[in-house]
Amino acid sequence: MPPRPPLVLRLGNPRRRINIGLIVMTFVLSIFAGRLIQMQGLDSKVYEAAAVDQRQQTEEIQAKRGSITDANGHALAVTVEAREIAIDPTKVPEAVRAKVAALLARHLGKDEREMAAKLARVDTRYQLLARDVEPVVATSLLKEPIPSLTATETYRRVYPGGDLAGSLIGFVGDEKSGLAGMEQARDSVLAGRDGEVRMETGRDGLRIPMTSSQRTPPVDGRDVRLTVDRDIQWAAQKAIAEQTRKSGASSGTVIVMDVRTAQIIAMANAPELDLNNWRKAPESQYVNRAAAEVFEPGSTNKVITAAAALEAGVVDPGTVFHVKDHIQCADRVLRDAHPHPPEDMTFQQAVAESSNVATVMAARKVGSQGLYEMLKAFGFGSRPGGGVPGAEAGLLPDYKTWSGSQSCTVAYGQGVSVTALQMASVYQTIANGGVKIEPQIVAGATDEAGRFVPAPPGKQTRVTSEETAKEITTMLESAVSAEGTGELAAIPGYRVAGKTGTANRYDAELGRYDGYTASFVGFTPADAPRLVVLSVLQNPKNGHFGGQLAAPVFKDVMTFAIKSRKIPPTGSAASPVRTRAGQ
Numbered sequence: 095m096p097p098r099p100p101l102v103l104r105l106g107n108p109r110r111r112i113n114i115g116l117i118v119m120t121f122v123l124s125i126f127a128g129r130l131i132q133m134q135g136l137d138s139k140v141y142e143a144a145a146v147d148q149r150q151q152t153e154e155i156q157a158k159r160g161s162i163t164d165a166n167g168h169a170l171a172v173t174v175e176a177r178e179i180a181i182d183p184t185k186v187p188e189a190v191r192a193k194v195a196a197l198l199a200r201h202l203g204k205d206e207r208e209m210a211a212k213l214a215r216v217d218t219r220y221q222l223l224a225r226d227v228e229p230v231v232a233t234s235l236l237k238e239p240i241p242s243l244t245a246t247e248t249y250r251r252v253y254p255g256g257d258l259a260g261s262l263i264g265f266v267g268d269e270k271s272g273l274a275g276m277e278q279a280r281d282s283v284l285a286g287r288d289g290e291v292r293m294e295t296g297r298d299g300l301r302i303p304m305t306s307s308q309r310t311p312p313v314d315g316r317d318v319r320l321t322v323d324r325d326i327q328w329a330a331q332k333a334i335a336e337q338t339r340k341s342g343a344s345s346g347t348v349i350v351m352d353v354r355t356a357q358i359i360a361m362a363n364a365p366e367l368d369l370n371n372w373r374k375a376p377e378s379q380y381v382n383r384a385a386a387e388v389f390e391p392g393s394t395n396k397v398i399t400a401a402a403a404l405e406a407g408v409v410d411p412g413t414v415f416h417v418k419d420h421i422q423c424a425d426r427v428l429r430d431a432h433p434h435p436p437e438d439m440t441f442q443q444a445v446a447e448s449s450n451v452a453t454v455m456a457a458r459k460v461g462s463q464g465l466y467e468m469l470k471a472f473g474f475g476s477r478p479g480g481g482v483p484g485a486e487a488g489l490l491p492d493y494k495t496w497s498g499s500q501s502c503t504v505a506y507g508q509g510v511s512v513t514a515l516q517m518a519s520v521y522q523t524i525a526n527g528g529v530k531i532e533p534q535i536v537a538g539a540t541d542e543a544g545r546f547v548p549a550p551p552g553k554q555t556r557v558t559s560e561e562t563a564k565e566i567t568t569m570l571e572s573a574v575s576a577e578g579t580g581e582l583a584a585i586p587g588y589r590v591a592g593k594t595g596t597a598n599r600y601d602a603e604l605g606r607y608d609g610y611t612a613s614f615v616g617f618t619p620a621d622a623p624r625l626v627v628l629s630v631l632q633n634p635k636n637g638h639f640g641g642q643l644a645a646p647v648f649k650d651v652m653t654f655a656i657k658s659r660k661i662p663p664t665g666s667a668a669s670p671v672r673t674r675a676g677q
Contacts, residue, residue, distance in 0.1 A: 390597045394595035
């Protein structure tokens, strides 16, 4: 076999390899060049904006909340400068945490363990330590050797009066929004509008020099002026708090109202909410009971029955009723407050002595529909306007649904439910010659320029004739005389017209009647009315009659109010009237 030829290694064409390599390199470089052109040319502004956006930070500039003042401009709620103290826990070495926690606790008035726990949160670079810190405290704290501590300028809400009109004014939460009372109801006026500043910062959070910034200034909130008089409010709170304590009542309420304008001069509750410590108070104190708590009014409601009967012309003040101490009404026997032998009494006397039986007899002459329509005309069953926060409508069932006994009990204030505000409005209507004015709590507010703009007056509605109102006023004067149930409400030198109320109290938690509601409401001077005062005590334990418990509160508050308002006696005497049959 002949020998094989030797293998020969043939090398490729070097020119060809070079050309292929150049083609590949050109293709890759063209991709890079295209991408570069896209980034630096076509999409340069997009990437520039993204880079700026990454560096740009937005800080909120908080608007200053408007003030709430009383009718004379005295501050009830104001906003002052404060600081929010925060720290970056990752910048606090573990070895000094205990010392830093002690420093923070001492300056901020916090628990040392709470501060230590916040410093241990090394999983975050921002830890809020305290809100609403006094600027002087923050300045002192920043001088301590504490790393990465910051103090941000902010505001805090202060209530100079503490619990003065607490549940009426309400309070502001951590997010600076109103959470109750006027703070919530007028939040859109008080809050203003926050501003902001946008700036470019580096990785360390510091502003990059020479970069632009955008600032939108905040719009501060506007001030709200109430109709409340600070001094009379204080007197009302003091009087109802003392009587609530003495009587062992679960709560109490006082309202003072201007007869001519229906402006609320005082709206007091006991116990009252301390606005500077609202977080520690029970939620029940957040409610303005004077406008929201619903109860059966009892005998203070008899003026509406009287108005319905007088307007219908079925009785007059001298109409005589033969009154027993009980009356059959459907399947129930209804009784007067006190046993008495059958007697003849005028309608005037019936109101003065608060006879349930005589009131039912008058109501029967009117009929259920007529009584219902008068109750509705006085505002029962509908929410009062005027901007009182939390105001409830009460309960006025349609007369077509009244039971046989309810058609009688409604006449003397059982079987319907009202609020203290609604009942005060009833007596404002009588005192104002039969003209009901929508209750007012806001006197006005400042505009954007800081000028005060008064609120429009309340809507006026005629409910009874002037003659009927005068006749009822005369009856109510008799109720405060020695012959009436409200003798303890009499004020020396002044003519007082008013009415006691003692009603069985419905307890919603128990689902049954339990205890009593004691009340008194009236106005003075009776012949030229200026002020209405209503006092209510819920579930008193030491006595339960309105004339015994609520009338003295009326006297104390009204005496203070007429002196404060410099309202003189008229100097006239009550007209002699026929109160008893046979006189």
